[in-house]
Amino acid sequence: MTRAAFRTRLRDAVAAHGPLCVGIDPHPGLLSAWGLDADAAGVERFARGVVEALAGHVALLKPQVALFEVLGSAGLGALERTLADAREAGVLTVADAKRGDIGSTMAGYARAWLGDGAPLAADAVTLSPYLGIGALAPALDLAVATGRGVFVLARTSNPEAAGVQSAQAWVGGSGGSPRAVREVAQSVIDALADHNAAHAGGLGDGSAGAVVGLTRGTTGRDHGLDLDALGGPVLVPGLGAQGGTPGDVAAAFGASGATGTLGAAGGPVVPVSAREVLTAGPDHGALRAAVGALNGSLTG
Numbered sequence: 599m600t601r602a603a604f605r606t607r608l609r610d611a612v613a614a615h616g617p618l619c620v621g622i623d624p625h626p627g628l629l630s631a632w633g634l635d636a637d638a639a640g641v642e643r644f645a646r647g648v649v650e651a652l653a654g655h656v657a658l659l660k661p662q663v664a665l666f667e668v669l670g671s672a673g674l675g676a677l678e679r680t681l682a683d684a685r686e687a688g689v690l691t692v693a694d695a696k697r698g699d700i701g702s703t704m705a706g707y708a709r710a711w712l713g714d715g716a717p718l719a720a721d722a723v724t725l726s727p728y729l730g731i732g733a734l735a736p737a738l739d740l741a742v743a744t745g746r747g748v749f750v751l752a753r754t755s756n757p758e759a760a761g762v763q764s765a766q767a768w769v770g771g772s773g774g775s776p777r778a779v780r781e782v783a784q785s786v787i788d789a790l791a792d793h794n795a796a797h798a799g800g801l802g803d804g805s806a807g808a809v810v811g812l813t814r815g816t817t818g819r820d821h822g823l824d825l826d827a828l829g830g831p832v833l834v835p836g837l838g839a840q841g842g843t844p845g846d847v848a849a850a851f852g853a854s855g856a857t858g859t860l861g862a863a864g865g866p867v868v869p870v871s872a873r874e875v876l877t878a879g880p881d882h883g884a885l886r887a888a889v890g891a892l893n894g895s896l897t898g
């Protein structure tokens with residue numbers, strides 16, 4: 599299959615629709631508000647309804663895998679059909695699976711979420727680097743080979759993460775590079791930047807994205823994390839239900855963040871909202887209006 603690099607496709611989608619990524623998070627409370635049962639049929643109608651309403655109106659959709667997985671095989675079937683709908687409708691997806699394991703197992707996760715022809719293949723997947731970023735190589739490599747992407751957790755939106763992600767780590771010291779102390783979150787970003795630099799311009803261009811949450815108050819070029827060398831997209835959860843605002847996106851990532859670019863060659867910056875947008879449903883027009891309003895605030 600021929601396709602452009604994930605980041606190129608994401609940039610085009612952001613240029614067409616605005617930077618917002620909408621999470622497909624079928625929480626029981628939302629199912630009930632939409633008049634649906636909290637079972638696999640309800641989850642499927644909810645998730646496929648979001649795709650139907652928003653395909654052609656949003657740059658990226660992010661199904662939350664946990665909320666399908668909880669229903670076992672029927673839930674995963676619903677997720678398969680949701681991803682198939684999105685593929686057919688031409689809307690980009692990132693499966694929010696937050697996978698990360700030892701390399702040999704990671705190869706299985708990589709094929710499951712990023713492999714051509716895999717039932718659950720999405721355009722990108724979220725990954726956790728806390729078994730060591732090197733352990734994620736099978737997924738980073740498969741993303742390069744297939745024109746897909748990964749978003750690796752660097753600084754997440756939840757306050758409990760600070761103890762691990764803000765710890766200081768010794769990095770470098772091999773291959774002649776000097777040893778230096780870096781915040782763990784920065785060391786993740788630096789590793790992704792190295793990966794992207796090695797694959798610039800091809801099918802893997804910018805395939806290694808970072809997750810940088812909106813709500814921890816210390817993102818962006820002025821406040822610690824240096825994203826300028828990343829050379830890839832940034833997924834920014836925390837908008838809406840977790841308290842983040844479009845103004846916070848601009849404050850954290852600079853004015854360029856709001857328009858979906860970052861640094862000289864980085865980005866796009868893609869803020870995420872699930873619950874705040876989804877509460878506007880199930881009416882398709884109301885969902886589109888909520889997305890339009892948020893995109894307007896992000897770019898205005």
Ligand SMILES: O=C(O)c1cc(=O)[nH]c(=O)n1[C@@H]1O[C@H](COP(=O)(O)O)[C@@H](O)[C@H]1O
Pocket residue numbers: 621623660662694724753754755756809810811835836837838839840870871872873874
């Ligand atoms: O990887 C993610 O998407 C993610 C990372 C993070 O740091 N924080 C975070 O909230 N998320 C996900 O983003 C979504 C946010 O949902 P809302 O808070 O409803 O907008 C959920 O599916 C979270 O699992």
